[in-house]
Amino acid sequence: MTSNYEIPAEETALPAAETAPARKEKGPKMRSGKKMKIVTKAVIYAVLAFYALVILFPFLIVIITSMKTWQDAVSSEFSWVPSMGFTAEGYKEVFTYKASPDSSLPSLVNGFFNTLLYVLPPTILGLFTSSLSAYAFSKLRFRAKKWMYSLLLGTMMIPGTIMIVPQYVIYDSIGWINTPLPLMIPGMFGAAACVFFMRQFYAGIPDSLIEASKLDGLGYFGIFFRIMVPLAVPALLAQGLLGFIGGYNDYLGPLLYLHEDHLYTLQVALNNIADTYERRSNVVMAASIVALVPMLIVYFFTQRFFISGIVASGLKD
Amino acid sequence: MEQEIAGTAAEGQEIGQVSAEFDAALSDGLLEKIPEKKPKRKKFDTEEIYGTLFAAIPLIGFCIFGLVPLILAFAMAFLDMGTGWDIGSAEWAGFKNFAYLFTTAADEVGISIFEAIGNTIILGISTFISQILALAVAYLLSRDIKGRGIWRIIYFIPYVCSVVAITIMWRYMFNPSYGIINQILGNTDIMNGAIDWTDDPGIFYVTINIISIWSGMGYGILLYTAALTNVNQSSLEAAEIDGAGPFTKFFRIVLPSISPTTFYLLIMGVIGMLQSFTVTNVFDSNGGPEKHGITIVFFMYQYLYDWQNVGVASAASWVLAALILAVTLIQFFGSRRWVKYDK
Numbered sequence: 316m317t318s319n320y321e322i323p324a325e326e327t328a329l330p331a332a333e334t335a336p337a338r339k340e341k342g343p344k345m346r347s348g349k350k351m352k353i354v355t356k357a358v359i360y361a362v363l364a365f366y367a368l369v370i371l372f373p374f375l376i377v378i379i380t381s382m383k384t385w386q387d388a389v390s391s392e393f394s395w396v397p398s399m400g401f402t403a404e405g406y407k408e409v410f411t412y413k414a415s416p417d418s419s420l421p422s423l424v425n426g427f428f429n430t431l432l433y434v435l436p437p438t439i440l441g442l443f444t445s446s447l448s449a450y451a452f453s454k455l456r457f458r459a460k461k462w463m464y465s466l467l468l469g470t471m472m473i474p475g476t477i478m479i480v481p482q483y484v485i486y487d488s489i490g491w492i493n494t495p496l497p498l499m500i501p502g503m504f505g506a507a508a509c510v511f512f513m514r515q516f517y518a519g520i521p522d523s524l525i526e527a528s529k530l531d532g533l534g535y536f537g538i539f540f541r542i543m544v545p546l547a548v549p550a551l552l553a554q555g556l557l558g559f560i561g562g563y564n565d566y567l568g569p570l571l572y573l574h575e576d577h578l579y580t581l582q583v584a585l586n587n588i589a590d591t592y593e594r595r596s597n598v599v600m601a602a603s604i605v606a607l608v609p610m611l612i613v614y615f616f617t618q619r620f621f622i623s624g625i626v627a628s629g630l631k632d
Numbered sequence: 633m634e635q636e637i638a639g640t641a642a643e644g645q646e647i648g649q650v651s652a653e654f655d656a657a658l659s660d661g662l663l664e665k666i667p668e669k670k671p672k673r674k675k676f677d678t679e680e681i682y683g684t685l686f687a688a689i690p691l692i693g694f695c696i697f698g699l700v701p702l703i704l705a706f707a708m709a710f711l712d713m714g715t716g717w718d719i720g721s722a723e724w725a726g727f728k729n730f731a732y733l734f735t736t737a738a739d740e741v742g743i744s745i746f747e748a749i750g751n752t753i754i755l756g757i758s759t760f761i762s763q764i765l766a767l768a769v770a771y772l773l774s775r776d777i778k779g780r781g782i783w784r785i786i787y788f789i790p791y792v793c794s795v796v797a798i799t800i801m802w803r804y805m806f807n808p809s810y811g812i813i814n815q816i817l818g819n820t821d822i823m824n825g826a827i828d829w830t831d832d833p834g835i836f837y838v839t840i841n842i843i844s845i846w847s848g849m850g851y852g853i854l855l856y857t858a859a860l861t862n863v864n865q866s867s868l869e870a871a872e873i874d875g876a877g878p879f880t881k882f883f884r885i886v887l888p889s890i891s892p893t894t895f896y897l898l899i900m901g902v903i904g905m906l907q908s909f910t911v912t913n914v915f916d917s918n919g920g921p922e923k924h925g926i927t928i929v930f931f932m933y934q935y936l937y938d939w940q941n942v943g944v945a946s947a948a949s950w951v952l953a954a955l956i957l958a959v960t961l962i963q964f965f966g967s968r969r970w971v972k973y974d975k
Binding site for chain 2: 351356359360362363366367369370371373374376377380388389390391392393444445447448450451452455456457458459460463464466467470472473474475476477478479480481482483484485487488500501503504505506507510535560563564566567570571581582585586589590596599600602603606607610611613614615618621622625626
């Protein structure tokens with residue numbers, strides 16, 4: 316356990332007061348006047364610890380398996396210390412396996428870089444456009460505001476899977492199949508949920524600040540970049556992380572639109588490795604760990620923003 | 633109009649006089665600034681343009697990548713495009729695709745669309761179970777305990793993990809011959825550890841549900857903990873003085889006051905559940921034992937991709953859309969009875 320576990324303790328989740336409903340400094344909630352009985356407390360800790368174990372146990376099993384020989388990995392008797400000793404064989408395989416011999420990088424590494432390439436630009440650009448739109452909805456006056464906002468909220472209600480079929484046909488007719496464009500371009504226009512969240516945030520910035528900067532000669536872009544964006548960094552980070560995790564873990568999109576090994580994202584590459592090495596579970600588990608670790612690192616370093624962003628977007632809806 | 637103009641002019645003069653009287657040094661600046669604020673008309677125009685432009689970006693995106701496909705989705709269910717995705721070869725098909733979906737499709741996929749709906753619902757029972765469990769855990773977390781943040785970080789780990797990796801991990805652990813789960817159950821002599829988690833059609837449902845509960849609880853715990861911190865403490869104390877026990881307090885005060893969160897989780901959970909695909913597709917891309925893993929979206933995917941029959945795939949997405957709409961409406965109208973929003 317790294318020190319990351321320590322930092323968050325009581326304060327973890329709830330972010331800057333603006334992002335989520337303020338958690339008052341009143342200490343633990345739901346607390347009745349008298350102290351809880353020791354037995355009650357012990358039971359609570361036992362349940363919480365058991366659930367934590369349920370969450371962490373699979374990871375432990377998988378990590379151990381990933382360091383076994385394949386014979387040990389599929390042995391009918393699970394061993395905590397494998398009979399043939401620990402080995403990096405599985406990881407070696409993961410970092411050398413190439414689905415097509417002429418590719419320069421191992422499949423999983425290639426998938427990782429593809430994922431970054433496909434996910435980062437739309438996440439960053441989409442964050443910018445969503446937040447610009449949120450700025451307009453929260454601070455600017457224009458006639459169509461009301462119905463445009465209702466329309467935007469309405470689009471959130473449409474389930475994405477309904478559009479899979481026609482989108483595929485459209486992308487096919489404009490030659491976007493087998494390119495990452497269907498995964499990248501739509502997101503660059505921003506996301507309704509992100510606009511919604513950022514609008515709530517911007518609404519909390521006092522109008523007087525904006526009036527003052529107008530008097531100082533800032534234009535609309537100036538106010539946005541010099542006033543709104545700097546104040547919203549935690550909120551933007553939270554939304555950016557949410558967007559990134561969604562893209563990183565997406566499976567159906569890449570599965571539909573990308574049909575060549577060298578284009579695959581990490582998740583699709585991982586699933587292919589799992590099929591290829593069906594009986595060599597040590598390799599499959601090593602591949603899963605390799606695919607999970609980058610996201611887990613991001614999570615542990617940013618969980619404060621992460622959790623607050625999720626709480627805020629869930630509660631405000 | 634004339635009166636108004638006269639009024640503002642008079643105001644301007646007045647202010648000028650007052651400020652001049654009170655502070656000669658300030659008067660210059662004030663006089664310059666006050667008239668600057670008045671001619672609003674001109675400023676309003678640039679604001680109108682910028683505001684509309686900025687706000688429109690996501691809507692433009694939606695029109696191109698959402699509205700057009702949406703309209704097309706409805707049209708394509710009535711078109712016969714043969715095999716492949718070429719819209720140029722489309723011919724009017726009437727209700728042929730729907731007839732096909734409800735009859736022949738069952739032979740091609742192996743199960744009918746109705747069975748796929750049934751699978752989706754049975755595989756989605758986890759949505760409700762994980763919501764109840766999440767509330768229970770969140771309630772414990774909201775008690776006077778230490779390390780709340782650390783517990784929450786652990787519980788939220790599955791949410792950030794990819795469904796693909798999680799499914800692969802669990803598939804290994806559920807393996808009937810070498811998986812750890814049967815070994816644990818075997819050691820404790822429950823059913824002698826001989827459960828066929830992956831190939832028995834009935835147990836397959838349970839397996840997938842366990843995976844979904846494990847990975848789905850974190851989100852609910854997070855939202856419920858936040859909601860529970862906002863429960864009104866004074867009404868809880870008042871209830872206690874009136875002699876309410878822990879159960880009465882929970883069901884009469886806590887539960888109603890977090891009902892908006894329950895509703896949000898329920899509606900998002902059910903909408904997500906109806907669109908499930910990844911877990912069963914990764915678990916077994918052929919659809920699992922007796923095709924029990926084929927959900928509605930899986931069904932659509934097969935028609936779009938494996939059979940390359942766009943008309944039938946569109947008809948299936950119609951069924952999905954109707955189902956989601958119906959469930960959402962029922963939940964919205966039903967919610968009036970039990971969801972209490974603070975005024």
